[in-house]
Amino acid sequence: MLSVAGRGKFTSASNDTVRDCTPEMIRWWFENLVRQTTWDGIGFNGPEISYHLWHHRDHVSVAPLTGSHNKGFATHEKSRITEQFNDHHNKIEVDVYTERLDDEEFNFSIKKFGFTAVHLNHFYSAEGDGSRCYAENVVGLDVPLLGWLFNWVILPFIYSKRTAEHWIRHNVEETGRSE
Template sequence: MLESIGKTEFKAESSAKWVDIYKHWTGSLRIQIQHDTIKDVTPEMMKWWFENLGKTVTWNGEEVSLYHLWHHRDHIAITPLTNPKNKTNKGFAVGAFSLIEEQFNDFHERISARVYTTKLDETEFTFLIKKWGLTVGDIKHYYSPSKDGIDFYAETLIGINIPLLGWVINWLVLPFIYSKQTAENWIRHNIEETGQSEKVIPYLYSSRNGD
C-alpha cells in the first residue's frame, strides 16, 4: 500500500524537536520525545487511530494491519485481549488489555508486551506495561491542535515502582532487559512511526466507512 502511494520513507531522528533519556535514582529509565508536528492530523483522528490499531484494511486484494502500515519495518500486530464494559476493543480501549508485538529489525530485538490502557481521548493515550503481575512500564502520549496539525509528545518510563525491592531490580536487572541502548533504539523507532502518522492516518481516516 505505502509503495503505491509513494510514502515509505521514514523521518530522520533529527526531525524531533528534542529527546531526552534520564536515569532516576530509583534505577528507572525515562525516555522523552517532543516530536515534529504531525501534519494534517487532528486529535480526533489520533484517538480513532489508537482505538482501531488492531483492525485490518484490504488493499489490492490483500489484508494488511493498520499497525503494520504505521511502521512497515518493525510493527507486527496489535491484538485486543479483553473488552471494557459495554464496549468492543478494536486495538486499545480504556480498561482493556492488548498485546503489542514488534521487531526492531535493525537491532534484532523482539518486543512482546501485555499492556493495560488507562486513558484514551482527544488529548492523551496512556497505557501500562504489565509483567509478572507488576507494572513495569508506563507509556504516555499527549497531543494537541497546532497550526498545521497536532503537537505530539511521547514519554516512556521503564522500571518497577516498589520501594527497596523495585530499586534493586531496576539497578541490577533492568539494564539487561531495557538498557540505555534499547532506549536509543526505541527513540529512533518512535520517531519513525510517529512520522508515518501524517502519511497514513488522514488517508485511512477519510476512507474508514468505505473500502
C-alpha cells in the same frame, strides 16, 4: 531524550508535529489499529493500511485481549503488542493495559510479576497545522526497596541505554509516518 529517573528508572521521550491531523484523529487511530482500511491521503480509495504499515519495519501486530468493542486499544482493556526493534534483532510481545485513551492522551502500562514495569504515555494537542505529539516511555519498578534493587541491578540488562535509543528512533519514525 534519555534520562535516568529516580531509583534507576529509565525515561525516554520524543516529540514531533503530525501535520493535518487533529487530536480526535489520533485517538481514532489508536482505537482502530486492528482494523484494515483504505486510504489514499484524501479519501478512502487507496490501498489497505494497518498497524503494520504504520511502521513497516518494527510493527508486527496488535491483538485485543479483552473488550468486545476493542479494535486496537480501549480504555481499561488489554491488548497484546508484538514488535521488533534494532533491525529485527529484538522482538517483544507484551500484554498491555490501556489506562487512558481520549483526545489528549493515550497511556498504557505493562505489568510483570504483578508490578507495573513500564508506562508508555502519548500526549497530543492541537497545533496550528496539526497536532503536537509527545511520547514518553518510563521503565522501572516504583516499589519501595524491591523497586530500587531491581532498577539498579537488573533493569540495565533488560532495558539498556541502547534499547532506549532504539525505542526513541522507533517513535520518531512512527510519528513521522502518522501523517
